[in-house]
Amino acid sequence: QGTRAGFYSSTCARAELIVQSTVKSHFQSDSKVAPGLLRMHFHDCFVQGCDASVLIDGASTEKTAGPNLSLRGFEVIDDAKRQLEAACPGVVSCADILALAARDAVVLTGGVTWVVPTGRRDGRVSLASDTSSLPGFTDSMDIQKQKFAAKGLNTQDLVTLVGGHTIGTSACQFFRYRLNNFNSTTAADPSINSAFLPQLQSLCPATDDGTKRVGLDNGSENKFDASFYTNLGNGRGILESDQKLWTDASTKPFVQRFMGIRGLAGLSFNIEFGKSMVKMSNVGVKTGTNGEIRKVCSAIN
Numbered sequence: 001q002g003t004r005a006g007f008y009s010s011t012c013a014r015a016e017l018i019v020q021s022t023v024k025s026h027f028q029s030d031s032k033v034a035p036g037l038l039r040m041h042f043h044d045c046f047v048q049g050c051d052a053s054v055l056i057d058g059a060s061t062e063k064t065a066g067p068n069l070s071l072r073g074f075e076v077i078d079d080a081k082r083q084l085e086a087a088c089p090g091v092v093s094c095a096d097i098l099a100l101a102a103r104d105a106v107v108l109t110g111g112v113t114w115v116v117p118t119g120r121r122d123g124r125v126s127l128a129s130d131t132s133s134l135p136g137f138t139d140s141m142d143i144q145k146q147k148f149a150a151k152g153l154n155t156q157d158l159v160t161l162v163g164g165h166t167i168g169t170s171a172c173q174f175f176r177y178r179l180n181n182f183n184s185t186t187a188a189d190p191s192i193n194s195a196f197l198p199q200l201q202s203l204c205p206a207t208d209d210g211t212k213r214v215g216l217d218n219g220s221e222n223k224f225d226a227s228f229y230t231n232l233g234n235g236r237g238i239l240e241s242d243q244k245l246w247t248d249a250s251t252k253p254f255v256q257r258f259m260g261i262r263g264l265a266g267l268s269f270n271i272e273f274g275k276s277m278v279k280m281s282n283v284g285v286k287t288g289t290n291g292e293i294r295k296v297c298s299a300i301n
């Protein structure tokens with residue numbers, strides 16, 4: 001792959017600690033940065049590989065594309081980079097800072113830690129038009145699987161990584177169409193739990209601007225746990241793509257294993273999550289003499 005554990009141990013021994021303490025201090029004043037950083041790393045890796053392309057400012061960069069408009073936590077990466085440039089100038093890539101920060105965010109919300117191999121270098125290309133490789137919430141399961149397979153991630157990785165939705169929120173605009181008049185019927189999406197539907201309808205009025213936010217893991221949006229899968233089994237998924245993990249025959253067995261259904265070989269979500277994250281964090285990485293070490297994470301050198 002080209003990345004390895006402890007890449008900075010001799011060149012910037014405090015690198016991982018600096019990232020960790022920065023994420024922690026921002027998390028303490030605003031816990032929403034945790035889901036923000038995890039999602040940002042995913043959106044980075046799926047477009048041009050994990051190379052910090054998502055961080056670049058400017059016209060028509062990835063940041064300006066629809067799925068990236070609601071990313072949050074950029075200030076955490078900038079803060080960590082400032083401190084790292086003071087401690088070890090020109091050494092630590094923004095791509096590695098983001099990969100480490102995503103791990104630290106998971107741990108701060110109660111997840112199990114994992115070793116993040118480092119040595120990524122920063123990309124010099126960021127185009128809004130490249131973001132079509134990101135999965136969409138109305139994509140069919142076949143398309144979702146294709147988009148993950150294109151990054152070397154299998155169906156188990158897909159089900160596991162989407163479990164990142166165990167923390168964080170979604171704006172109503174991304175799922176409100178499921179609540180009324182779904183697929184031009186007069187009814188709601190039949191996969192929604194009938195007791196949950198009126199709750200969602202009152203959280204997301206059909207008439208407002210759709211910017212109100214709802215936890216993606218009902219009742220457990222701040223904790224990194226397997227509750228997301230139990231909710232799917234109960235028709236309490238928020239996004240159409242999340243609920244499909246339960247209604248689709250190829251993904252349902254993985255959801256059941258994370259739920260700990262008797263008679264199935266169980267899987268520990270928090271352990272599997274770290275393993276699949278290591279795979280995702282190595283997608284398309286630039287190492288060695290490819291790419292660069294940015295001076296400022298929001299601009300190419």
Ligand code: HEM
Binds near residue numbers: 038070071136167
């Ligand atoms: C089929 C794949 C996926 C789709 C369609 C999808 C879609 C979405 C959507 C529509 C939102 C709400 C955005 C907003 O309202 O601002 C969201 C939020 C989120 N996504 Fe995903 N996602 C997918 C996979 C993933 C993966 C693989 C991860 C991480 C490993 C992830 C992490 C998150 C997190 C943490 C949030 C909450 C963000 C916050 O609260 O700021 N998602 N996702």
Ligand SMILES: [Ca+2]
Binds near residue numbers: 046047052053054123
């Ligand atoms: Ca990228």
Ligand SMILES: [Ca+2]
Binds near residue numbers: 221
């Ligand atoms: Ca949760």
